[in-house]
Amino acid sequence: MSMPVAVRKMNEARALEALFSKGIMSRADIARVLELTRSTASSIVASLISEGQVQEVSADNSDREQKTGRPGISLRLNPDYAFYLGADVGAKDLRLCVLDFAGTLRAEVTHRFDKPNPSSEVVSARLAEMVEKACADLPDQAAVKGLNVAIPGIVDLTGDILRAPPLNWRKVPFREQLAKAMGEMPVHKLINDANAFAVAQLRRPDLIDTQDAVFLLMDDGVGGCILSGGRLLEGTTGLAAEIGHMPIGTKGHCNLTGIHGAFENYVSRPAILAHYANLGRQATSLTAFLAALDQGDAAAQKVLSVWTQDFARGLAILTTLLNPARIVIGGRVAEMARRTEGDLLGALRDHLLEETPPPVLELTGTSGEGPAVGAAMTLHHQHFAQFGPLGSGRPELLGADHSA
Amino acid sequence: MSMPVAVRKMNEARALEALFSKGIMSRADIARVLELTRSTASSIVASLISEGQVQEVSADNSDREQKTGRPGISLRLNPDYAFYLGADVGAKDLRLCVLDFAGTLRAEVTHRFDKPNPSSEVVSARLAEMVEKACADLPDQAAVKGLNVAIPGIVDLTGDILRAPPLNWRKVPFREQLAKAMGEMPVHKLINDANAFAVAQLRRPDLIDTQDAVFLLMDDGVGGCILSGGRLLEGTTGLAAEIGHMPIGTKGHCNLTGIHGAFENYVSRPAILAHYANLGRQATSLTAFLAALDQGDAAAQKVLSVWTQDFARGLAILTTLLNPARIVIGGRVAEMARRTEGDLLGALRDHLLEETPPPVLELTGTSGEGPAVGAAMTLHHQHFAQFGPLGSGRPELLGADHSA
DNA sequence: ATATGTTTGTTTTGCAACCAAACAAAATAG
DNA sequence: CTATTTTGTTTGGTTGCAAAACAAACATAT
Numbered sequence: 030m031s032m033p034v035a036v037r038k039m040n041e042a043r044a045l046e047a048l049f050s051k052g053i054m055s056r057a058d059i060a061r062v063l064e065l066t067r068s069t070a071s072s073i074v075a076s077l078i079s080e081g082q083v084q085e086v087s088a089d090n091s092d093r094e095q096k097t098g099r100p101g102i103s104l105r106l107n108p109d110y111a112f113y114l115g116a117d118v119g120a121k122d123l124r125l126c127v128l129d130f131a132g133t134l135r136a137e138v139t140h141r142f143d144k145p146n147p148s149s150e151v152v153s154a155r156l157a158e159m160v161e162k163a164c165a166d167l168p169d170q171a172a173v174k175g176l177n178v179a180i181p182g183i184v185d186l187t188g189d190i191l192r193a194p195p196l197n198w199r200k201v202p203f204r205e206q207l208a209k210a211m212g213e214m215p216v217h218k219l220i221n222d223a224n225a226f227a228v229a230q231l232r233r234p235d236l237i238d239t240q241d242a243v244f245l246l247m248d249d250g251v252g253g254c255i256l257s258g259g260r261l262l263e264g265t266t267g268l269a270a271e272i273g274h275m276p277i278g279t280k281g282h283c284n285l286t287g288i289h290g291a292f293e294n295y296v297s298r299p300a301i302l303a304h305y306a307n308l309g310r311q312a313t314s315l316t317a318f319l320a321a322l323d324q325g326d327a328a329a330q331k332v333l334s335v336w337t338q339d340f341a342r343g344l345a346i347l348t349t350l351l352n353p354a355r356i357v358i359g360g361r362v363a364e365m366a367r368r369t370e371g372d373l374l375g376a377l378r379d380h381l382l383e384e385t386p387p388p389v390l391e392l393t394g395t396s397g398e399g400p401a402v403g404a405a406m407t408l409h410h411q412h413f414a415q416f417g418p419l420g421s422g423r424p425e426l427l428g429a430d431h432s433a
Numbered sequence: 434m435s436m437p438v439a440v441r442k443m444n445e446a447r448a449l450e451a452l453f454s455k456g457i458m459s460r461a462d463i464a465r466v467l468e469l470t471r472s473t474a475s476s477i478v479a480s481l482i483s484e485g486q487v488q489e490v491s492a493d494n495s496d497r498e499q500k501t502g503r504p505g506i507s508l509r510l511n512p513d514y515a516f517y518l519g520a521d522v523g524a525k526d527l528r529l530c531v532l533d534f535a536g537t538l539r540a541e542v543t544h545r546f547d548k549p550n551p552s553s554e555v556v557s558a559r560l561a562e563m564v565e566k567a568c569a570d571l572p573d574q575a576a577v578k579g580l581n582v583a584i585p586g587i588v589d590l591t592g593d594i595l596r597a598p599p600l601n602w603r604k605v606p607f608r609e610q611l612a613k614a615m616g617e618m619p620v621h622k623l624i625n626d627a628n629a630f631a632v633a634q635l636r637r638p639d640l641i642d643t644q645d646a647v648f649l650l651m652d653d654g655v656g657g658c659i660l661s662g663g664r665l666l667e668g669t670t671g672l673a674a675e676i677g678h679m680p681i682g683t684k685g686h687c688n689l690t691g692i693h694g695a696f697e698n699y700v701s702r703p704a705i706l707a708h709y710a711n712l713g714r715q716a717t718s719l720t721a722f723l724a725a726l727d728q729g730d731a732a733a734q735k736v737l738s739v740w741t742q743d744f745a746r747g748l749a750i751l752t753t754l755l756n757p758a759r760i761v762i763g764g765r766v767a768e769m770a771r772r773t774e775g776d777l778l779g780a781l782r783d784h785l786l787e788e789t790p791p792p793v794l795e796l797t798g799t800s801g802e803g804p805a806v807g808a809a810m811t812l813h814h815q816h817f818a819q820f821g822p823l824g825s826g827r828p829e830l831l832g833a834d835h836s837a
Numbered sequence: 838a839t840a841t842g843t844t845t846g847t848t849t850t851g852c853a854a855c856c857a858a859a860c861a862a863a864a865t866a867g
Numbered sequence: 868c869t870a871t872t873t874t875g876t877t878t879g880g881t882t883g884c885a886a887a888a889c890a891a892a893c894a895t896a897t
Contacts, residue, residue: 036440037854057874069855071875098873099863183788191788241669255754257666257673264661264756265645268789275753276746276784278682288784290746342680342694346750349679350659352668380680380692384587384595385672437855437882444883461845473884475846502844503892841896848889853882860877867870 037073038415040065044073045413048083048106049132050237055101074104082110082130106131109168111412114160114176114214115405117222117398118152120145120195125159126398127167128405132232136163137398149190149201153210160214175215177407178207179225179400181249188219194285195249217408223252224261225403230357230393231256232406242355243347243388245272246399247362250285251293255351273297277343282307295339298362304332315361322368337369337376344373345380348388359393367392441477442819444469448477449817452487452510453536454641459505478508486514486534510535513572515816518564518580518618519809521626521802522556524599524653525549529563530805531571532813536636540567541802553605557614564618579619581811582611583629583804585654587672594623598689599653621812627656628665628674629807634761634797635660636810646759647751647792649676650803651766654689655697659755677701681747686711699743702766708736719765726772741773741780748777749784752792763797771796 040063047062048054054062060070077083084107110130117124127136138159142151156178164173180203182193188204208216220228227244230236231254242256251273255262262269273293274286281294282304294300298315305312308328312318322329344356358366366373377387393399444467451466452458458466464474481487488511514534521528531540542563546555560582568577584607586597594605612620624632631648634640646660657676659666666673677697678690685698686708698704702719709716712732716722726733748760762770770777781791797803 034853040854055874066856067875068857068877072854095873097865097871099865099875101874241673257661257668258664260662262661262755263645265758266756266790269645269661269754269756271753271756271786271789274786274789275750277750279746286786288786290784342683346679346681347754349675350673350751350754351666352670352673352675354669380694382587382675382678382690382692384589385675385678386670437884441883459845470885471846472848472886476883501842501894503846505845839897841894843892843894845892846890849887850885852885856879856881858878858880860875862874862876863872864874865870865872867868 037076040069040073041077042413042415044070044077045082045106048104049413050234052131052234053086053103053105055103057101059104081107083107108133109172111409112167112169112173113405113408114163114173115179115225115401115403115408116156116159116176117179117225117401117404118196119181123152123155123159124398124401125156125163126401126405127163128402128409130409132406132409134398134402136166137401138163146197149198149203149206153203153206156207157210157212160211164214173214174412175217175408176207176211177217177220177225177404178203179220179222179404181222184219184221190219217411220404220407221252222246222400224254225401225407226252226359226399227254227256227261227357227403228407228410229399229403230359232410236355239354241351241353242357243272243351243353245356245358245360247297247358247360249298251297251362256353257351272343272347275343275346277339277346292343296336296343296362296365301332301336301362301365304335305329308332315364319364319368333365333368334372336365337372340366341373341376342380344377344388344390348377348381348385352385353388355389355391357391357393359399363392366390441480444473444477445481446817446819448474448481449486449510452508453817454638456638457490457507457509459507461505463508485511487511512537513576515813516568516571516573516577517809517812518567518577519583519629519805519807519812520560520563520580521583521629521805521808522560522600523585527556527559527563528802528805529560529567530802530809531567532806532809534813536810536813538802538806540570541805542567550601553602553607553610557607557610560611561614561616564615568618577618578816579621579812580611580615581621581624581629581808582607583624583626583808585626585652585656588623588625621815624808624811625656626650626804627676628658629805629811630656630763630803631658631660631665631761631807632811632814633803633807634763636814640759643758645755645757646761647676647755647757649760649762649764651701651762651764653702655701655766660757661755676747676751679747679750681743681750696747700740700747700766700769705736705740705766705769708739709733712736719768723768723772737769737772738776740769741776744770745777745780746784748781748792748794752781752785752789756789757792759793759795761795761797763803765801767796770794 043063044059047059056070056074057067060067083104086103086105108129108131113128115126121142123140125138126134129135140155164170180190180193181195183191185191189202190198192199204216204219223246226246230244240259244254246252253270253272255270274288274291276288276290277292278290281290282300283294285293301318302312305318310328312321318329322333381387447467448463451463460474460478461471464471487508490507490509512533512535517532519530525546527544529542530538533539544559568574584594584597585599587595589595594602594607596603608620608623627650630650634648644663648658650656655677657674659674678692678695680692680694681696682694685694686704687698689697689703705722706716709722714732716725722733726737785791
């Protein structure tokens with residue numbers, strides 16, 4: 030691509046990104062944000078409008094910031110310009126989300142399997158049905174750009190699954206099967222669910238300026254994703270941010286991965302239940318454990334107290350190495366953190382130097398659509414970053430795979 | 434800066450960077466590497482030559498790669514275009530290095546203090562003398578661009594020292610003192626010594642393409658630096674990569690920082706000596722300990738064996754989170770790793786998933802000029818990256834010049 | 838010696854994107 | 868109604884890069 034054209038594409042991408050984060054802007058606003066002249070901004074907007082990506086919208090002039098001067102013409106992303114599908118394969122259910130060009134969730138369907146741990150063929154077939162039904166409701170079938178699928182496992186570079194313990198899948202050529210079942214619909218990639226969750230979070234409008242953060246998805250395992258300097262940390266082979274596998278000690282309450290002392294052997298759901306069992310009590314699910322905890326069960330409180338210490342030490346390692354502004358914690362196990370109140374932050378502080386500011390600890394809602402939304406959001410982001418601010422993302426942005 | 438000018442500056446920086454890593458190139462070589470036409474490359478080279486940054490050099494046509502066609506005119510960086518000074522303040526000695534524009538070490542002086550732990554005033558005065566003497570030997574005084582100083586401690590954003598335990602300094606306004614003592618010579622910044630060491634390593638020509646690596650400097654403490662996706666990992670407040678402080682356990686052999694279980698409490702020089710002392714033996718220095726080890730002392734071997742396990746676990750945490758291609762280990766304590774032979778790598782592997790490739794472990798020489806060279810190299814790199822390959826700079830690079 | 842082929846480096850022409858400045862339009866304040 | 872402010876558009880100018888043609892330098896074959 031010739032030089033000037035590359036610059037133009039980049040500025041168009043920056044304009045789209047600005048519109049995505051602010052929602053509504055005038056041409057003059059765009060000029061200010063991108064530090065271009067109004068004339069250039071106008072030219073860029075004209076291109077985007079002619080392609081249908083952006084549209085003028087009848088202004089709501091009632092509550093303007095600016096009281097004087099000619100009011101700007103409001104611009105926004107054309108929501109119907111494109112749609113992105115994202116799915117999340119769980120052991121018990123299958124979820125499908127549809128995002129529009131503005132990043133809004135337009136549809137969401139969940140299918141609960143008759144019996145858990147379905148085969149990949151069953152998943153492929155069922156997902157194809159769900160996709161067809163979801164697309165039928167959209168205003169423009171041709172605007173659907175494709176499907177990404179989040180998986181609780183490790184995905185290799187070819188898109189085959191290397192390992193998905195919660196599903197009992199090993200070396201399943203899932204993408205190939207999916208592509209066959211989907212017909213015309215392009216299946217872009219399989220993504221680790223923790224990664225997908227992270228993408229959903231980091232594209233939140235309020236986090237758009239966050240340059241350094243850590244995202245944790247805690248359920249049967251602990252998966253994660255690291256945002257560093259505005260980019261996802263991938264590592265040489267795309268296997269970075271295996272947060273659940275980092276050896277924070279030498280033992281642990283269980284042994285999920287074969288790595289003694291791995292973080293998830295201390296703080297994941299199975300670890301919590303195993304620890305509780307070691308104290309002579311039984312809980313069949315995290316929900317049951319939390320109920321016991323809330324009723325003041327002493328053993329459960331002991332488990333929470335130890336969990337807080339171990340979790341804080343893991344967070345301290347992350348903070349010491351990465352100095353993130355924020356750590357976002359999702360998954361069912363986030364409920365544990367919610368019950369530690371100030372203790373967790375206190376324990377974290379105890380492990381840090383005075384000079385190190387502790388990150389903001391944020392617990393997300395547990396509605397659980399994170400990974401599916403994230404899978405779709407990955408496609409969305411890919412379009413926006415196509416020629417975008419260099420360094421913020423090649424199409425290969427999310428090659429990493431981490432088990433959760 | 435107008436758009437085309439910004440692009441030009443960037444291409445000039447890319448050309449300089451290419452020349453730095455390859456040493457000698459023709460205009461056609463530059464055109465190929467930068468993916469520009471020969472005419473554009475010629476134009477860029479002409480600018481650089483007129484500024485004196487690059488020079489043509491009488492070709493040595495005896496052993497050309499290319500046997501046919503017109504031979505190119507060899508180009509190289511003009512070594513005397515600029516000089517960069519770098520110093521390293523230690524408890525026992527003070528070191529000064531001079532790098533030229535081509536990155537070659539042109540001079541090196543070490544001063545040993547009469548008594549250890551000098552005051553900041555003493556260091557400032559002595560360093561000023563050394564700088565004056567070193568500059569006198571250079572071909573062009575005006576080409577000296579400034580001085581950076583590496584410090585074994587934490588530096589805040591204003592450039593004052595927050596803490597330097599090995600020197601017994603606390604909240605010393607060192608940069609201000611230095612600037613006063615240096616007169617005309619600009620003192621650009623104070624840098625943590627481990628960071629400086631890392632910069633010296635990552636600018637090595639053979640590592641120029643490495644995108645993900647970890648650098649460890651192990652002496653009285655453990656400092657580090659993380660290269661991720663080709664950029665130094667800084668974190669929100671610039672305090673990332675405090676590798677020595679990450680809590681890998683709950684105890685440790687000593688307590689250097691007040692953080693129980695910090696990595697350096699297990700594997701730094703004081704930790705090794707403390708552990709040895711706990712086994713009822715004495716060693717006054719690491720050298721003495723290594724001598725005992727080499728003579729087959731059983732307690733020393735026990736210490737090494739435990740050290741290997743602890744160190745491996747720390748490396749496993751780094752590998753799990755960052756997936757680096759290489760971990761470079763410097764400082765005197767690197768000698769310990771040298772004596773573990775295969776055990777260290779084996780222990781590291783035990784902590785990793787099968788899928789995770791262990792990084793190359795590299796032990797650098799222990800001549801100890803790393804931090805001083807790195808401090809100077811930081812200045813060198815600053816010039817080269819001034820408008821450099823986008824991503825190392827700011828994204829608002831391509832707009833109008835609002836600075837005027 | 839001469840011709841041929843290959844690669845380098847330069848020159849010329851054209852283009853795309855941006856900026857600066859001037860201008861027209863749409864609102865508010867007095 | 869006029870002055871002021873801000874928006875959006877238009878025009879002219881600048882800049883760096885690409886494409887293509889050309890000149891130069893060397894190796895090799897005849």
